[in-house]
Amino acid sequence: MKEIYAVIRINKMQATKKALEAAGFPAMTAYTYRVMGRGKQMGLRPDELSFPETSKEKIKEILAKEGKHAMRYVPKRLLYLVVEDADVNKVVDTIIKTNQSGHHGDGRIFVCPVQETIQIRTGERITETKPN
Amino acid sequence: MKMIRAIVRPEKAEEVVGALAEAGFVALTKIDVVGRGKQKGIEVEGIRYDELPKTMLLLVAREENVDEIVDIIMENARTGRFGDGRIFISPVEESYTIRTGQRDYRRLI
Numbered sequence: 139m140k141e142i143y144a145v146i147r148i149n150k151m152q153a154t155k156k157a158l159e160a161a162g163f164p165a166m167t168a169y170t171y172r173v174m175g176r177g178k179q180m181g182l183r184p185d186e187l188s189f190p191e192t193s194k195e196k197i198k199e200i201l202a203k204e205g206k207h208a209m210r211y212v213p214k215r216l217l218y219l220v221v222e223d224a225d226v227n228k229v230v231d232t233i234i235k236t237n238q239s240g241h242h243g244d245g246r247i248f249v250c251p252v253q254e255t256i257q258i259r260t261g262e263r264i265t266e267t268k269p270n
Numbered sequence: 271m272k273m274i275r276a277i278v279r280p281e282k283a284e285e286v287v288g289a290l291a292e293a294g295f296v297a298l299t300k301i302d303v304v305g306r307g308k309q310k311g312i313e314v315e316g317i318r319y320d321e322l323p324k325t326m327l328l329l330v331a332r333e334e335n336v337d338e339i340v341d342i343i344m345e346n347a348r349t350g351r352f353g354d355g356r357i358f359i360s361p362v363e364e365s366y367t368i369r370t371g372q373r374d375y376r377r378l379i
């Protein structure tokens with residue numbers, strides 16, 4: 139089993155939930171309301187709209203200007219779901235397809251291993267991947 | 271790649287983020303959480319608070335940078351008293367940038 143973390147735009151949450159449901163993955167967990175995130179652009183900076191490479195000099199320069207016109211974090215939604223190994227690609231593709239606008243800030247997906255899941259209601263433990 | 275989840279004091283979070291940025295690790299997610307440790311929260315005037323507000327910093331980094339990042343977090347989040355928080359490191363197998371739709375094999379800062 140794998141755990142898939144996705145950091146996405148706030149306004150894409152409903153569409154992502156619908157798309158995942160349509161693809162057969164209705165179960166997921168999300169953080170209430172929002173999390174704050176930033177990528178290599180270090181938040182939203184109108185005077186530094188986009189810089190492709192984050193060098194240490196550039197970061198220093200930006201930090202020195204800190205507080206002038208900077209939004210240090212951008213609100214995002216963080217959701218995660220645990221799926222079978224064989225379904226990882228399908229879920230990742232669904233999330234990418236729904237969330238891709240082509241602009242910076244579309245978010246990121248991380249895939250992490252999970253050793254064991256336990257259903258609380260039944261006490262059933264799943265340690266191995268079921269053959270698909 | 272490794273996912274580093276650091277649970278720190280909310281008032282220390284910006285200090286940690288600033289120090290990480292100076293070292294070149296600018297990308298992260300910041301989440302407000304509540305938690306307790308082995309002291310079972312704190313007791314103030316007979317009332318026990320067992321859900322203490324903390325900030326969780328979540329970042330994914332290349333393996334060779336993990337030690338440096340952990341050192342930076344430790345240095346900047348520590349007060350020496352109970353409640354300074356914890357750092358968890360777990361494996362990440364794949365990472366994707368949604369904008370490009372590509373898997374990141376190398377570039378992660």
